[in-house]
Amino acid sequence: MRARIVFAWDTPRARSLQAQVQQVLSDVAVAFGHSFVMKDERMGVASVEAYGSAMTVETVEACQEADATLAVLTHPDGLLELAQGLSCVLACHLYEEWPAGCDVPLASGLMPQGVICYPLYADERLRDAAELAYALSGHGRVREIPFDGSLRENWLAATQALSARYTTTLPVQVTLNDVLASLIADPTGLGVVFAKPQAAQTLAAAADALCGGLPGHQRFMGDKCLHAYVDSQAGVNSLSPSALAAAANLLRTSLNLVREADCVLAATANVQQTAPEGGLGIDAWERISQQIALAGELLHPKG
Structure with a gap:
């Protein structure tokens, strides 16, 4: 070749x-x-x-x-x-674990559409993921498919300090069906979504299907x-x-x-x-x- x-x-x-x-x-x-x-x-x-x-x-x-x-x-x-x-026009990356050595300011320069994260981290890595979501908020929406229990507590703790720095950003709570409908209507406007593993997998699969069936764990x-x-x-x-x-x-x-x-x-x-x-x-x-x-x-x- x-x-x-x-x-x-x-x-x-x-x-x-x-x-x-x-x-x-x-x-x-x-x-x-x-x-x-x-x-x-x-x-x-x-x-x-x-x-x-x-x-x-x-x-x-x-x-x-x-x-x-x-x-x-x-x-x-x-x-x-x-x-x-x-x-x-579309970047979709499903993070099972925050990449080691990933620089949040660098990541914030990536095309923001379709960044889907598992909110399963603790402490520092969850704060990194939350900061990326807020950093991207100037280019796209930050949406959250609600989760509860300890996951919810960890997320609130991670975003508490960021709220003072990003006063105009408020994560919007949506359902999985809402996000799927918006993805089908406008594949370029997925924005930043935080979701449980099952919902994140579903969204990644839908984004893949709309863009040629690329693997959900790759950014494209x-x-x-x-x-x-x-x-x-x-x-x-x-x-x-x-x-x-x-x-x-x-x-x-x-x-x-x-x-x-x-x-x-x-x-x-x-x-x-x-x-x-x-x-x-x-x-x-x-x-x-x-x-x-x-x-x-x-x-x-x-x-």
Whole structure:
């Protein structure tokens, strides 16, 4: 397969993760006989000063011409303009657990439609999820399918402090049927919904059905645009799990290379199982790369 991929990044930290993603894709291309032409686009500081946005027309046009785009950012500046330029109209992510290392200001820059969260966390992670909901409230509604008992108490405790900062935001209580009806009428206006697991699964399935049957646990923003969080926990010399997840998602979602994506995830899991405390050490990438190459050789023997 021949594919053109554009990477957008903004800071040296994001560039480091982008380089790791690019290395994953390069090894996959060699192992499976693909040809990936990869191009970098830096989100411009000068553009922010001149136009109020980090996204330039040239970058949007480059992404429009590409087969896949991966934005690896530490700040949300320019992200909405990029998504709009690529006609990305719906993002749906079902969070079973708040992503480790997820930066709330970064996440708030994502397209807000269809962020569905399980309100099952405790303490800090629930507060992070609540803050994301309020941060997104400037772009979409915050709706809540009522839950009770300890879940309700945890949610009220998490939002109590936020209410003083976001005085114009009041979560609206709705029924599952109300949300489903609005989703069918306007798939781009789902907004932010907090719900119990069963209701969240139902909404994710409905959003998937309306947008081509993509997996409910993946964020999708049209055919080309995919986003990765910069993992602040990763050391300078260590391989970030975010890079592997981003590469696998791009292969699966944007390029429809399911087998290759499964190979990356399987190789990662194999290395994690043998690493101290299930982590990824300095030599992790070399070991993962060897497993990807072995899988490619088994599937496409040379000679």
